[in-house]
Amino acid sequence: MFNALESFSLALSSIRSHGFRSVLTMLGIIIGVASVIAIVGLSQALGDIIASNFKGLGSNSMSIRALTTPEQALQGRFNRLTLSDYRQIVRHVDDISDIAPSFSPFGDYGTAIKYASSTVFARVSAVTPNYQILSQSTPQHGRYISNDDVATHRRVCVIGRKLRDKLHLPDNPVGQFIELGGQWFKVVGVTEPHAETFGAAQDDLALIPFSTGQSLVADPALVDLSVTFNVTDSEQLTAVQERTASLLRQLHRIPPGAKDDFEIITAVQLQEILSRVVGSMTLVLAGIVGISLLVGGIGIMNVMLISVTERTREIGICKALGAQRHHILVQFLMEAAMLSLIGGAIGVALGYLLSLLVSALAPALPTPSIPWWAITLSLGFSTVVGLLFGLLPAAKAANLDPIEALRFE
Template identity: 55%
Template sequence: MNMLWESLRSALASIRAHGLRSFLTTLGIIIGVASVIAVVSLIQGLSHSITSQFEGLGGNSLTIQSDTSFQEAMQGKRNRLTLADFEAIVHHIDGISDVTPLFVANIGGDRLLRYQGNTAFTQVLATRGSFADSRQIYPDLGRFLIDGDEASRRRVVVIGEKVRENLKLPEDPLGEFIEMGGEWFKVVGVTEKRGEMFGFSQDDYAIIPFSTGMTAYADPVRQDIDISFTVADIDEIEPVKDRVTALLRQLHGLKPGERNDFRVQTASQLTESFSQVIATVTLVLGGIVSVSLLVGGIGIMNIMLVSVTERTREIGISKALGAKRHHILLQFLIEATVLSLLGGLVGVLIGYGLGFGAAKLLPGFPDAYVPWWAVALAFGFSTLVGIIFGLMPAAKAAKLDPIDALRYE
């Protein structure tokens, strides 16, 4: 233990005595670690934000969407989920609730909304009142869609905050009328503000009753819809998923062995799919910027080799006074590792600042998030670099003959 402490003290004294050279030596490590931490913090911040939104859907929710393969699309075929599929799920699948159909409605063939000479393009969603609970979207002003709106095919609309701003509606727009495709819709609610992501607003949409949207569609039988619902017992998710899959395959006339022309996904599966993509992106980008860590390691090796040459007489004196080969080896190895670790520490701090600064500068980008494993990996890799690239100079110093070292000028 005394030997380790003395070697560490000697390494720190050497680093302090050559401050500028030590800083330049660790610069490659600092840049490499800072780059890795900055990239990982941005990607993980994005992942953390989107995963939180997926989790907000609830672990007992299921979403069904049509699925058209690339080969089918090239042949001009498009698979659809229809209102008949929706009705079949409602009437034949037990243990589910909040069954909600959804599609993007083009009222009058366009997405243009008008109000007193102001216009705005937005996404018009046709759905039912249960959409609020299934997607965790609630009104800040007024109300959401109700069963009466659906039954009477009322021309009412719930808008996002961005639509209100773009159309220059009053702060309290309840009761105002906006035009969509030649039809007038009464504003009955404004949803809670959710902000931006990737520079795109999450509040830029208008929601109308499902039945109202269907009347505006030329061929409602062929309309492609999404279907979402919640399962009463979370332990029954997989059995319910299997029953829904079997029902839809039967309705679509799919033969055994044929691929499904739809996807049934849980919120957790959506999260897992996204996490896999994020993990791959993190690995690729992290690997690219990690190249600079190898460059930093080579810099440490070169400087340590120079240090061995400069301190040849010192090594000779140490050996003449009884220092063993492993004492010299440990001293230089610890010095290289300490240099690398100091570079790693500074790199983590700089990378942390760069990540959060970049996230703030990018419009609508979520806050950076630095996971503990990224910091641990940065320090671990820094230590490994110091050991690997410090081994050759340390071995060279340990092999010096004390007589030749004392004669060195």
């Protein structure tokens, strides 16, 4: 124990006596650990966004949309989910509720929306009242799309808060008229703000009654729908998914063995997919950044080898006074480990500050939190790197012949 404490004290003294060189030696470790901590913190923040976006959606929701392969698109063939498909789902699929069809009457890329002298491009979706339940949208001002709006084909719309701000509408724009794709609509509501996901704004859109959207397209039969609904019993989620897929394959006359021209996905599956994407990105980036830890370890080895050369006479004196081989070995290993551990601790602090800075520059990101395992793993890995790369210099110092060391100039 005394030898370990003495080695620890000598290692700190050596690091302090060569402060600038020690900082340069630790720089690779600092950069590597800081990068890893920042990446982990930001990935945790992205995970929190995903969790919050799906928190209100529930685990029993299901969405269906048409799926067109790149080859089909190049051939000018586009698959659609039609009104007939929607009616057949309502009629033949049991254990579902709150079914909500929707489509984009002006195309997937939106249209020009005007108010006074302001013009912006945003998405427009034709929806039914059930869309509010499935999207967990709550009006901040006014009301949502109603059954009367759909029944009477009213020219009314509900807009997101971001669209309201971009059009320079009043804080409460209910009663104002805006132009959607050349058609005038009365604003009846503004939805509560939603967080952005991967840069996609959830509030930069306008919602209109489903029947009104149908009247705006040339051929309602060619409308490409997205259908979302809740499964009444979450235990029947897989069974409902299979029955719906079987029904659509029959309706679309897809032969056995051929791929589906539609996609059915549950909220749980979508959350898992996004979580896997974030996790994969984190692992790849952490692996790339981890290379800098190895570079830092090489830097420690080089500096420790120089230190052995500089302190050859000191080592010779220690051995002449009775120091054993393992005493010298422990002393140099302790110094290498302390360099990497201190560098790792500084890197953890800098990485956390960096993640806070990125979060401050991107308001959509929540305040990042660094899990304990990331800190422990970073400090442990950096210490192991220091020990491994300090082993060669320590062994070289421990194997010096005391007579030759005392003669060294």
